[in-house]
Amino acid sequence: MHLAAFLIAGNASHSQVLWRHPESNPGGFLKLDYYAHIAQTLERGKFDLLFFADRLAVSTRFGGDHRYGVGYGDQDATRLDPLPVLGALAAMTSKIGLGATRSTTYSQPFSLAREFATLDHLSSGRAAWNVVTSVNQGEADNFGLRETLGHDARYDRADEFLDVVHQLWGSWAPDALLLEASSGRYANADRVTAISHRGRYFNVRGPLNIPATPQVGPVIIQAGSSHRGQDFAARWAEVVFGIQPDLARMQRFYNDLKGRAVKFGRKPGDIKVLTALMPFIGRTRAEAEEKQARHNALVDPIVGLSTLSSHMNVDFSGYALDAPIADLEVAGMQGLFSLIRELSAERQLTLADVGRLYASGVLVPQVAGTAADIADWMGHIVSKQGADGFVITPVHLPSGFDDFVEQVVPELQRRGQFRLDYRGDTLRSYLQD
Ligand SMILES: Cc1cc2nc3c(=O)[nH]c(=O)nc-3n(C[C@H](O)[C@H](O)[C@H](O)COP(=O)(O)O)c2cc1C
Incomplete structure (x- = not known):
């Protein structure tokens, strides 16, 4: 199975109480040694990759300004730019894949192609890009758009964006760089091609001003959950992240994506589907459940509703907390919203319950147990074709992966379900292993 770590270079993960968890280092997320500890732990655990989610605005939807989200530390309250963080981590690790989120709506293909080509060179082939199209008004407000692009327009632009960046990453043939000091020939210009792209959204001459990178382009990650988002993933992605609360939904998502x-x-195996998991590990089940309860007791439903408002691009502050969530059309993360509506109906949740669920971990399933229990759960999901692996999300940092790496990884290795060491030199080679 494949393992990725979900991170935000800030105060939260899927858990929005991470920054106030008693085992977290408060404010550590502004320091490099915090990220170094996390990355080195994950590399010791032979994780395929770590990745930073990202958003380009604090939450401003809930209540119409930033007072709740910033004031109480929701998921968007602080986000360092992930790419410089990865640049530093490239120097402190040698094997683990390094992924960052960038938006196709608020970037230009040429500058993005350079950023990831640079990371791929400096990390010797470990770069990954989580492609997002950006859904919320706060981001539009920071980049001079009156409103976010419509749902399908976001993906039309993203399709053209991916086409352009792949052309740029391929614009230097791998043998183009000569470095012949004696003749003075730096590169074989015949092996470097202008892309001369003229399209609906972008005009880019090229070529890139960076020679071919070890992986040629970074590994492409995507997490769209609407039909259009899943088509986009099926076309471009090598890794797809999903949030599904149970095996039946995981299987549906998995089969749907492989079919697309x-x-x-493409071949079904060309895409690795990794499903999100929030583990609570104890020496006994009781200890694990106690950890889970301690974490969930910290949750403030308003913090969850602030993040939900950002994700869905809807202000939930005007709705009754003790009533079921409203039946709305949302412009934001449509797939996640349908899931919330389904779960609300199944479990008879109020809006406050949804806020609590969202703040404790968006909708990522929590699994509490011993290392053997967690390994059983993971093995079961993979054997039933619910996923090819997992995106593990922490509840405290920087030590939040220590128990997983020291207890669950060895258990998976003993069972022959996870690699004993990295094989191959690039992130793409681990994913294909
Ligand atoms: C595990 C996971 C991680 C995600 N990370 C980000 C992120 O870092 N930034 C972001 O803007 N959206 C992120 N998203 C949202 C997706 O990119 C996507 O916009 C969302 O699932 C809605 O799907 P749709 O665009 O197809 O409607 C993430 C979604 C999932 C499931």
Whole structure:
């Protein structure tokens, strides 16, 4: 199975109480040694990659300004730019894949192609890009758009964006760089091609001003959950992240995506589906459940509703907390919203319950137990084709992965379900292993 770590270079993860968890280092997320500890722990645990989610605005939807989200530390209260963090981590690690989120709506293909080509060179082939299209008004407000692009327009622009960056990453043939000091020939210009792209959203001459990188382009990650988002993933992604609360939904998502991949001329195995998991590990089940209860008791439903408002691009502050969530059309994360509506109906949740669920971990399933219990759960999901692996999300940092790496990884290795060491030199090679 494959393992990725979900991180935000800030105060939260899927858990929005992370920064106030008693085992977290308060404010540590502004310091490099915090990220170094996390990355080195994960590399010791042979994780395929760590990745930083990102958003380009504090939450401003709930209540119409930033007072709740910033004031109480929701998921968007602080986000360092992940790419410089990864640049530093490239120097402190040698094997683990390094992923960052960048938006196709608020970036230009040429500058983005350079950023990831630089990371891929400096990390010797470990770069990954989580492609997002950005859904909320706060981000539009920071980049001079009157409103966010419509749902399908976001993906039209993203399709063209991916086409352009792949052309740029391929614009230097791998043998183009000569470095012949004696003749003075730096590169074979015939092996470097202008892309001369003219499209609906972008005009880019190229070529890139960076020679071919070890992986040629970074590994492409995506997490769209709408039909259009899943088609986009099926066309471009090598890793897809999902949030599904149970095996039946995981299987549906997994089969749907692999089927779509075939429709785009790819093999089902070309895409690794990693499903999110929030583990609570104890020496006994009781100890694990106590850890889970301690974490969930810190949750403030308003913090969850602030994040939910950002994700869905809807202000939930005007709705009754003790009533079921409203039946709305949302412009934001449509797939996640349908899931919330389904779960609310199944479990008869009020809006306050949804806020609590969202603040404790968005909708990521929590699994509490011993290392053997967690390994059983993970093995079961993979054997039933619910996923090819997992995105592990922490509840405290920087030590939040220590128990997983020291207890669950060895258990998976003993069972022959996870690698004993990295094989291959690039992130892409680990994913194909
Ligand atoms: C595990 C996971 C991680 C995600 N990370 C980000 C992120 O870092 N930034 C972001 O803007 N959106 C993120 N998203 C949202 C997706 O990119 C996507 O916009 C969302 O799932 C809605 O799907 P849709 O665009 O197809 O409607 C994430 C979604 C999931 C499931």
